[in-house]
Amino acid sequence: MKKISFVMVVMMLCSIMTVNGIEPYTSAPGKSAIVMEVETGRVLFEKNSHEKMPTASTTKIMTALLAIENVDPEKVVKIPPEAVGIEGSSIYLRANETVKMVDLLYGLMLRSGNDAATAIAIEVAGSVEEFASLMTQRARELGAENTSFMNPHGLHHDLHYTTAYDLALITQAAMKESLFKKIVGTKFHTAESRDAEFKYFANKNKILKTTEGGDGVKTGYTKKSGRCLVASATRNDMQLIAISLNDYDYFNTTRKLLDDSFAIFKPHQILQEGDVMATISVTEGKVDTLDLLARDKVVIPVSDEEVDKIKTVVEAPDAVMAPVDQGAIIGKVHTYLDGELINTTELLAAVSIQKLTFKDKFLRFLRIK
Known part of the structure; x- marks a missing residue:
């Protein structure tokens, strides 16, 4: 069997990645990846960024964006029975419990509550199905043409998918919402509107602790999607989004994507x-x-x-x-x-x-x- 040298491996990696004409600067081990600058939407790096993929709980970025755009965050929401006991991550909502929308958003983004996602969907659109339709429609408005949402939480469905590029567009829009940016950049939140013991939310996103200027945004995992991460950091008044999908080492990948991008690209007024x-x-x-x-x-x-x-x-x-x-x-x-x-x-x-x-x-x- 013919041996493959280290140089050949590097050449093969370079052949599948582009950085707008600039020499690639990371192996990006995930199946799909992208780096985008928030203000202009300029793509600084991409790897298979237009490939349709399941992206698990990163779906909740769109769920949060629609909620912020359509509902007063101080509105008190009565939790419908349909939102209770959803499989997967949960903030343990109870039927008929009343919770402020802003606390549902914190539970959605910090604890990845699938029950919070369902409650938000029903509050905004009346049903999960109608909300999913609104999600796809909003994605189209943002230029995300290769996205289809079937639910507000990201649990697997064969027709529920997006791409790294589309997800970056959605995150770009969300990060321009001050409330969204505040929520995903919060390490710990107490949901004061809840009288239950499950009112304390700690952020699962290690980017906030491990990356210089880290300010969000969302992890995701299912067996079908693999590990997914949408990460963001701001340095020198420039904010970048780094996404790695189906990546066993997603935190290290996105941190390196951010570090290398900030090293190569500088803000030019x-x-x-x-x-x-x-x-x-x-x-x-x-x-x-x-x-x-x-x-x-x-x-x-x-x-x-x-x-x-x-x-x-x-x-x-x-x-x-x-x-x-x-x-x-x-x-x-x-x-x-x-x-x-x-x-x-x-x-x-x-x-x-x-x-x-x-x-x-x-x-x-x-x-x-």
Whole structure:
């Protein structure tokens, strides 16, 4: 039998991974993996990231997102009998017990309560089936085209699946919700709305303790899915999501993915909020010109080799007709990296400009004469 050298092994690993043209930097032993920057959605690393897979309790990221988007977190929820005794991880809800939605969310994300997931689903949509439909619909809205949800908790179903890429998109949206980010970054929570002994929730996610800047988000495991982890960390004002699916060493994999990504990619500021990006003419206005300001601060993750490949393109009319309201959207500025669109930010009118009255026009005519 022909021996395989260490060099050959490395070459085979490199052949199945890409890092946007940059030399691969980890073996990523899981079946599928991805690293995504939260603000721009730029993919920094991927391995089989579009392969459909069962992802167990990482499903609950979408469950939490829908709950936060649709229900007041302070709402008191009466637990339906259908949510009691769900197999797997549990926060031991009791039928007709009343619990605040926010405490159900903590139980969902810290203790991975399948009963909490079911109670949330029924509260939001009336049934598990309808909630699963909403989950898939919301996934499509986020661009997650290869995702199908059949339940709110991730217990195995042949038609329940997603991809590392889709899961990153869902997590990206969730991490932009302040309550979600607070919950998944919490190490210990006491559910004050519960009078039962099962009101203390400790976070199972080791990323919070073992990774510099670790701030969430969710573990998952079933026999079909294997060990799955969605991890997140923030360093130098840049937040990255690392996902490894069907990976026996998922904590070490995601920690290394994060460490290597932060080492290779640095935040590079393109625009500051309020930067003047263009000056255009104003027709029939009391002022003849108008500055257009960048709506947002734009920071993108780039490697040292990519800095010179950044280009910004302003898309705006040459002139606008008065009146103009301050803050009105007049155009956009697009940021490209090596020819690929990576960010689009709106351009806003810097000031309000009133339309010339007949008197204004007459006075101008006299000044010209």
